[in-house]
Amino acid sequence: MAEAPRPLGESVRCRIAPAPTGYLHVGNARAALYNWLFARHSGGTFVLRIEDTDRVRSTDEAIGIVMGSLRWLGLDWDEGPEVGGPYGPYRQTERLHRYTEVTDRFLAGGSAYACYCTPGELEERRRLARARGEPPGYDGRCRNLSEAERAAFEAEGRQRAVRFAMPEEDVTVHDLIRGEAHFRANDLRDFVILRSDGTPTYLLAAAVDDVQMHMTHVIRGEDLLPSTPRQLKIIEALGAEPPAYAHLPLVVGADRQPLSKRHGSVAVEWFKERGFLPEALVNYLALLGWSYDETTTFFSRDELVDRFDLSRVSHNPAAFDMQKLEWMNGHYIREATDTRLTEVVTEALRGGALVPDPSVVAAAIPLVRERMSTIEEGGRLLRFLFTDDVVPDEKAANAISKAGVGFLREAASRLEAVEDWTAEEIKRVLILFQEDSHMSRRDAFAPIRAAVTGSTVSPPLYESIELLGRDRTLARLRSTGA
């Protein structure tokens, strides 16, 4: 039996159920976003559940990082750790007794059975099956053990795991995004639901929790599609109605391989540290596998909530495009307020071991906001203002040596005479100097910029010099190349 649709009128409940791996993977972040949007769009409930069954790496710290990232993205949960809710606890390690209760019930009712095969034996049999070209799934050896056989295994001191006895029937999964997927009974082998150490596997824990937490929709990665028939059968054995399922296409790297650490950037925390704005990441992620119409690219959070719809989720794996994210981030930076940019850029500079004067940063923001696609980049552009350790890079050094030390000295003398140290006055004097030098503006300013900022790339010259101040500007012009 395939699952029946949920009764109409029931309010939506969906969830994100990350394993606390120590960071929030962008793929999970996107799944979280889609669930959150779906819940908010329908006025439903968004639940956070931590799937930490038996993992060593499941520490409070790791869970804290995941929650911090979700909050940074603005994905608040209505039920879950720290906020509570009627169906808690929301951490699987605190729900273990529920899984063993269910397992006992299955054991008693014949939906599951004890399996005494050791991991070594299983692996060997899998290998052989594969070699024979047969499906490598469990062969059902312990499914119908006699009392005597069981006693013998027990006497041997063998560990006991519990396996779910899959009904011998085909299963159809109704997916909200993909339609129907059919699975043949023969391909659905019995699987472990309770490990020999008494902890549940994902298949059991997720299914039990989804039922007990009254989830109406399960929106998750496509990698879980093949496990859905198993969960459907567990839920059926539970005597419950299954939720509706929607499997999202996976997020892959530029090489079409699953997005992993090899690609450099998979953790939401990485984007945060690197200077991406949460609204940019949210907007980008929303469009990575979903679209609204032919042309709309920018969506405010409210617009996303208003327009999000599972039927417009794409079916194919989406490659994460860092350049497009950076472009989008630049767009949001250009739209951000001066105060906010001052704050985050100041923070970024501090992170670079500098001691920025926030008022100087504030004055410099208009100079760099169009020149940075990340906050980190803004910090790099303004570095010369907050340290005197400015060593010209290769291109800058070339520009300087081409013009000669005398040229810089002369520029310093001209600037020294500026009475009113404003960009306007500095501009007037520098242009005069450039004209006298019979050089193009480009050629004349290059060495000055190089000496003052240490780079051939910088914010506009006059304003940069104004912000740097007379003394430091003259000092740099006079010491460079000497």
Place this chain on the structure above:
RNA sequence: GCCCCCAUCGUCUAGCGGCCCAGGAUAUCGCCCUUUCAAGGCGGAGGCACGGGUUCGAAUCCCGUUGGGGGCACCA
């Protein structure tokens, strides 16, 4: 090997039988602007994987091939 999913510019996508000799965004190239770099403006190049059907008509429907992804664990 077996099972499942998928297939439009490099990338993300629009397209759900005629509006498409395929639209947008990004990336890329050129021009303009310009004190560098950006931003911005204008323009260019670039795609329906292939083969069969169905149809008056196919990017759109069906089948196959190829390709990509996922799964087949006492991971989640």
